[in-house]
Amino acid sequence: MQPRGTGVDLLLPVLPFAAMAAVAAVEVSAGPEVGYLALFSIGPAFACVSGTVRRALLVGALAFVLCTAAACYDGMLGSRRATVALASVVGVTAAAALAAALRRRAERELADVRSVAEAAQRVLLRPVPTLAGPVRLAVSYASAAAEARIGGDLYEVVPTLADTTRVVVGDVQGKGLDAVETAAVVLGAFREAAPDESDLEAVGARIERALNRRLEGEEFVSAILAEITSDGTVTLLNYGHPPPLVLRADGEAQWAEPARCAPPLGLAALGPAGPEAHDLSLASGDQLLLYTDGVTETRDDAGAFYPLLERAGLLSLDDPDAALEAVRRDLAAYAAGPLKDDAAMMLLRRRSDGLA
Template identity: 75%
Template sequence: MAAVALVDLLAGPEIGFLALFSIGPAFACVSGTVRRALVVGALGFLLCLCIAWYDGMLDTRRAAVALATVAGVTGAAALAATLRGRFERELADVRSVAEAAQRVLLRPVPRRAGRMRVAVSYTSAAAEARIGGDLYEVVLTPSGSTRVIVGDVQGKGLEAVETAAVVLGAFREAAPDEPVLEAVGARLERALNRRLEGEEFVTAVLAEVDTDHTVTLLDYGHPPPLLLRGDGAVQFAEPSLTAPPLGLAALGPDGPRPYRVELAPGDQMLLYTDGVTEARDARGCFYPLERRAFLLKDDDPDSALEALRRDLVGHTAGPLKDDAAMLLLRYRDDGPATR
């Protein structure tokens, strides 16, 4: 508005910049309060009045139209600021509910299970969201073993979150009770069959870490876990036979067959969703997880996983196109086992 006043004074009354004083209140409502919009509007009206008097145009139709324009825009700006404040409060309420749902659905996992150290990372593709269609959970069983799930629900949005809640609820109920991992998978299949319609499905990897640090895996059409050995060797723990995802057992071959992986002190196993391996850079190249596994060598598993997550986000040079969940199991050898 000061620039408008200066230009008008230099140009003289012939040009007529008076109506441009309405720019002030129009911009004031973008981020300010209702009071700010009114104060700026009043200042714009006063400047318009003073410039019209200085130019000798106070009793002209042009000045009357300009003053009416500033007053009208000020009223509209105050209304816009009121509505924006209401929407911001509603958004804050929705975010608080979403954060509560996130804490219930993806609650903190145990950081230690026997001699295993656990770290998790979740990056949602939805802006400002902390939860989506990916899921993970770690459950300690009465026998001393640890059971883990990492999964990916087909689709996005609230329906995917609802399906993830069904899977996690069934896993938390079945994991401590069922004697074998295959029975846990069967419970998940039955729970999903009661919930899903059509050809919806959930890919998942179930893992059971025994007290002797043998890991039993069940792969339901999910990307295979990544193994990082203590000597630096990297490999994928792929199943011998592929199996359909959860929810599609009736449409495909038999369910997955369990297979085992031996872990030694210093070994790590990374379970992840396809949002990691299918993340693309500007040239369309997928994220090279196997070649970036060296980032997991940090002594602190949480810091190691965070370094990998930052590298993943840096690879895409922007928001991820799909949710990305990662769960790291590290066989530590630093004293007696803990629960």
Template identity: 55%
Template sequence: METGKTQAVLKLLPFAVMAVVALIDFGTGPTAGLLPLLALGPAFASVACGLARTTVVGVIALLLGVALGLYNELGASRTTTTVAAILGVTVASVLASAGRLRHERQLADVRSVAEAAQRVLLRPVPRRAGPGIGVAVSYTSATAEARIGGDLYEVATTPHGVRIIVGDVQGKGLEAVETAAVVLGAFREAAYDEAKLQGVVSRLENALTRELSGEQFVTAVLAEITGGDSVTVLNCGHPPPMVLTADGEPWFAEPPEEALPLGMTTLKAVEPVPYQLPFEPGHQILFYTDGVVEARDGKGEFYPLASHAGLLADPDPQLALDALRADLLRHVGRPLADDAAMLLLRRRAAHPS
């Protein structure tokens, strides 16, 4: 809405500027020397107007220059000089407008490609992960104008249950996106093929070994829902999930043993150990990346996720997660320094009999 208003103002600005110059010149006479300022009309038009409107503004500026020059009796020499200046600015403005429009079309094409890449890389997750289990996701990229980055998530319904991954690739930019694509591709295959989460992790390790170089790595947390009152979790160096009980009390589910991130096979002395999280009726589990808990406000204070967990009270899981994301952005008060992804699981509360 605000962008539309700004564009409307910018499109009217050239006419307003020329009208002001003409009125002042008409009232004060030739001593003011304002006629060259009519060139501001086409100059401003090149910022927000198309080729046709910019050309029309330039023609109006030229006609006003000639008319006011005759009215003020400036003489042929001064009038010609003024008109030549306005004509030069008009030509430059039309060329600038053409370049701007070409750039906007290219940017629109890039955004279309980005949206297509987002649909492939971060596909919409199902709103349900089994009977009575709601799912919601949120992704905020730290890169200006980007829709995807180095954080990743996926929910896959497999013969072994509903399997979930939330991860964070070290680094940013296209390289991080490429690595995220490798992890997601390997997960989507392994989640269907492997009977245990440890097998899925091994497949991810093998895929990353072929792709990563140097000391790059990926932190990730995997989860498996097979029914019952618990969720199996396997944490590979990732921030622990936050569990909210039915009464809204939050706590962080630290893994029983520390495990290194994916891609650090040569240093791994201990394999990640699966552990169980309670997932009873009314419970919620929030998976997130470090861009959430490491987001700082203007005073350098981290986002207090646990103390703001009450924002997840909305009956609709997606609206609840959107409220938490909005609060995170308010806390930071500026673009995030790192990508921030969140995935919320909610088990519907049991109805009283």
């Protein structure tokens, strides 16, 4: 769906004509003594802001005709003042056409960049299955770089041969193309290791080794690894990431705090021992929300962080996708503007049909 134009967007196409009409009215009423003829060049000057080169030239031609007609009305055609005014219109029209051509080229380049970013995002962040074993899944991703539409947050869902499902949600330190490249390393290692390794610790170790070959200095990736079995048991490994939110079917919400704090991926050599796996059980209707710190570190006008635990009731909607959309909208309203950081969320809801 294309976004609706703002009031300014709707005004721009008529602005050149409104400006020239105003100049013509003032010129006719003021008479030749004041001399507003040169102001007809405002029309083509505004025309370069929107539209094509052809439109800028047509507006310039109209301005030239109006300027000539006003000079004839005032009896000034052929005078020095009229000649300077007509030359101003011609000069501004040429500059407007050049500016319109440059703007159109920049718009095409931006469209190409967006297409590449969208293609990269489809490869990097592939659509997740709506069903995985005993849970229903939904994801939401909002990039702080609105023009790029892609950032350093990551997620993935991989089924295994042992009738389990493994997921990852992570946040790369930094932004831009370097963060995207690091996210690609993490996702590639996870997709390769998750189906083969016997436990989550081995999966985390594979990702750590892949990052050590890629990262330099103190770059890191905070992440949550999770494994969901057919009976609804979820095993979590927390690598310096915000704790998941558990929402029970009766409305009780709590954090799934790790048993032991561990450094993010990429910093294992600098910190204490790795994370200790901890389990929780999802009964029918229970939910587990994995997210990145772009959610909980969003601030309102007063500087207060987004109260995710207090807003957990938004996840009670029947459709998981609609539930995440409700949180995303509430987050945007809380920030009262663009998000300052990427925000990714993955919702796992235990199915009530008893199937796996």
